[in-house]
Amino acid sequence: MASQSVPRLLVELAPHSVQLAVINAAGRLEGFKECALEAAAVTTVLAEIAPGLATANAQVLLVPASGFVLRSSAEEAASMRTTKSLLARAESAPHGLGSPLSVVAFDATNGSRVDTVGASPWVVTGAATEQVDAAKAQLASLGFSAANVRLALPVRIGAVVTALQDMPESTRVLVWQVGETDAQLACVSAAGCEAAGLAAIGFTQIFEAVQAGLGLKFRAAAAKLFFNNDYDFSETAGPVAERLAAVLRPAITALGCAPTALHVAGLPAGQAWLAKAVASALELAPLAPDMAAFCAQRGLGGSAVAATLPVSALGVLFQASSTGGGEQAWQPGWLDVNAPVSVAPAPASAPVAPKPVAPVIKAPAPVVAPAPAKPAPVPVMASAAAAAPKAAPVIMKPVPASAAAAPVAPKPMTAAPIMKPVAPTPKPAPLPAPAPVAVVAPVVPAAPVPILFLPDDPVVEAAPEPEIIQVAPKKKPVALFAAIAAVVVLGGAGAFFMTKGKSASPEVVAAVPQLSAEELRLREEENARMLVEEMKSPRSFRNERYSFEVSDRGLLRKMVGVGNKTIIDEFGWLELQGMFTGTAKTFYAGAMGDTDYKPAINKTVRDGKVVFEITGVHSRFSVETLVTCLPSSLKIETVFKPINMDDPRGPISGVYTVKMNRASLSLGQKAVVAPGSVTYSTQSGPAVIKFNGDAWGQAGEEGKETLMASSSFVVFYFSGGPEAKEGKLVIELTLP
The missing domain is CATH 3.30.420.380 (Nucleotidyltransferase; domain 5)
Structure with a gap:
């Protein structure tokens, strides 16, 4: 050299x-x-x-x-x-x-x-x-x-x-x-x-x-x-x-x-x-x-x-072994965001015609053929691509299942969305006002599997598509829902998220008639617009106050507050911990990291709020988590359901953990535990974890599940044993 x-x-x-x-x-x-x-x-x-x-x-x-x-x-x-x-x-x-x-x-x-x-x-x-x-x-x-x-x-x-x-x-x-x-x-x-x-x-x-x-x-x-x-x-x-x-x-x-x-x-x-x-x-x-x-x-x-x-x-x-001078092979320099545009940028900006999408947009009457249903959010299920063939026939009957499941080639990014011609556009006159909500009938999703988003995953590559298929003006709502249907088809699977497959509660049904047809339409248009935007990042959320990610196991992580400082490393890690009978020695009994734990993650929009619906099934337990992204806080509702908590070695408990980021905490701080809350002093301000205090308390509080707080961990224990019952933890998290 x-x-x-x-x-x-x-x-x-x-x-x-x-x-x-x-x-x-x-x-x-x-x-x-x-x-x-x-x-x-x-x-x-x-x-x-x-x-x-x-x-x-x-x-x-x-x-x-x-x-x-x-x-x-x-x-x-x-x-x-x-x-x-x-x-x-x-x-x-x-x-x-x-x-x-x-x-x-x-x-x-x-x-x-x-x-x-x-x-x-x-x-x-x-x-x-x-x-x-x-x-x-x-x-x-x-x-x-x-x-x-x-x-x-x-x-x-x-x-x-x-x-x-x-x-x-x-x-x-x-x-x-x-x-x-x-x-x-x-x-x-x-x-x-x-x-x-x-x-x-x-x-x-x-x-x-x-x-x-x-x-x-x-x-x-x-x-x-x-x-x-x-x-x-x-x-x-x-x-x-x-x-x-x-x-x-x-x-x-x-x-x-x-x-x-x-x-x-x-x-x-x-x-x-x-x-x-x-x-x-x-x-x-x-x-x-x-x-x-x-x-x-x-x-x-x-x-x-x-x-x-x-x-x-x-x-x-x-x-x-390199000479150290200049940019050499396999040692690239940083791309400069302010670099001048190439003299001949045509190849980079030439639009790629996604032929598989065309039949979806042209689908006429079959879109509104189903009978009107109760208004509900229309989420895109972030599940494995294998679920796509089942979703396509429900959303767009003219689209063959194979076409719906085919990966769509990613498009070059452009400075502004390009209005894509939609012809013919179905006339809106015959549509009843609430009918667009019924575009997608409830579908039983495929068995949940661990989700791993990779650059070449068709679920991800299709995400930019809604930017190119523009939402029609208010006078033509059909084009909007055709675009959303395209997102569902390209995303791999679409379904309403309904707890245990049941229909909307009586309270929700009773509230619907209080809204006019125009208000319903506007609400659904706004939810749909938000959903298209949010599905560009199906496993993360960011607003002016905070941001976080959802791991492939359904764990919230990298929870960042104002100032781009990570306050919480992990939120919601769940494992089973046993204690040998007659001793204080613990043993491992399972966790959400096990291979037989099957998570499913769905990001959607409800009443103008971004929501993550996370479920997981283990041979010993199941868990359902609903994360609602509020303007200045997060509401996290978790239901723990024991399946097989009987172990000959000793009693088993479900351990739900919140791990603070040590570097963000104030020097020498201690967790402040009060009825219904735990507060940490961070360098950016207080981080407050409020929980349902009627069900949770410190060790020794009669009739309550136990929580413990250390200098950087909060642990909630779902009681176990052969007679273990379903437990619910409701948390409102406010980051500094």
Whole structure:
């Protein structure tokens, strides 16, 4: 490799570890070491491998706590190649990250910059700018001022591509980059990145798997043991890995690739046992290249080059073997949102005609053929794409099931919606005023399955469609509901959400006649308009006061208040905890993270409010949660239903947990528990959890279920045992 004039300090910053490498002025590797993400540990390592070397202007590879990645379809590769169109595609992806985003893009075959002319596939990856800024501040606190930060994933993919050059052509490596709460996946061959997507399987899920495998009461204890290099996981590695593999398998299927090996990025070398165990559970081989040969292939020499270098160092070694000047292959720079538009932007802005949609809009009378029904919200069920064929015949009889289920190619993003001609438009005269509400008859949804939104999922790709099919003026409501019907068909499944399949309550039915036909129509138009807008992000919500995400297991997470500060990490984690009879020792009895737990998540609009309807069924329990997004607070109603809480080892309880973000809490604060509320003092103001105090109280309160509050956790215990009954928890959460 080419020499350089000054030494370089290379850093890979992961959620729980730091890798450091020193390249001397001759371009040789003089030192490499990994340590915990602590200032004292970093200082010690630097003194050992780079005494006297200035830490300013370090080159940093960032593994974000939460990020996204997607690979273009053939149509996107041909039509979206300008900076603005790539950024727009990143913004429209179903990642649930807050805006603005920090994004990079690169050619999927050779890692170069995406040319504005051509049709080669590309990959876009990134993180919230807030996360990148926080990482820079963290680096500064570690002594790395003015660091040059890049994303680690492209470099890691390039390193794997390089390592595969001397391996059989059929080798496919699943790159699993582990973040804090989720992960980015890429299927890589010697020819480049063949597929990419997301999965809800980060360190949080790893800690949960370790907690379950060891039967620990608290996840924090599991995290400490996981990073303890002296702890022997040989007996529990298999069960822990199987829990994680159960989440990875459907994600791999969704990628559409067949990997033969696994490479885990962002995992400390001391925890390499997990990568081997998960690879075994997936029936894959762990990626194990000859590290000395890899360095030689890249032209990297030096006293620190050795076959004993860990596989986790691939990314840093790949970057170390680069000259360090300019933008190189697999090391893309950040996309500039203010970059000028390409001189010839026609390919990026050319509209793509979604032929499968046309029959939906042209559907005439069958849309209003069903008898009038009680007004109700018309949600789009965010379920697996396999449910789509059943939904299509109910909504639009002229549309064949196969057409309804076919994925729709994503469209280039444009600055303003384009009015799409609708011809012929059915005349509104014959329509009774409330009839549009009956466009969709109640449908029994398919059996709920874990939902995993990936960039190439047709449910997600169809989300921008409502922006192009415009809602008609008030005098022509039919076009509006044709557009909503199109969303339902493209979304995969549509159904009214009715508790236990029953019709509306008598109170609701009695209230309907109080509204005029015009008021009903206006209300339904507004609900429908909101629904179209909200389904652009089917698993998250944001308003001026707060934001949050819903995980694929139905867990609320990343609850952010004013000032973009995360106040609550997780809300509503549910597991079963038992206690051995006659002892104080606990045992694990099941959780919403188990493979037999089947969640279903539906985002809809009711009376102008965004609502998440979340259900889950486990072999031992079921849970129903209704989350109503109010202007300045959240109402969260949870019903816990025991199914099989009898265990010979001892009594079992349902444990419902709220985990505060420690970094957001005021120094030395303590939870303030009062009848019907728990309050935490945060740096942004008080966070208040109000609950139904008539049913819940502190330990010892007669006739009430028990809650406990610690410095950063609130735990609600649903009583168990053979005679356990249904329990209800009603919470109103106000974030600062």
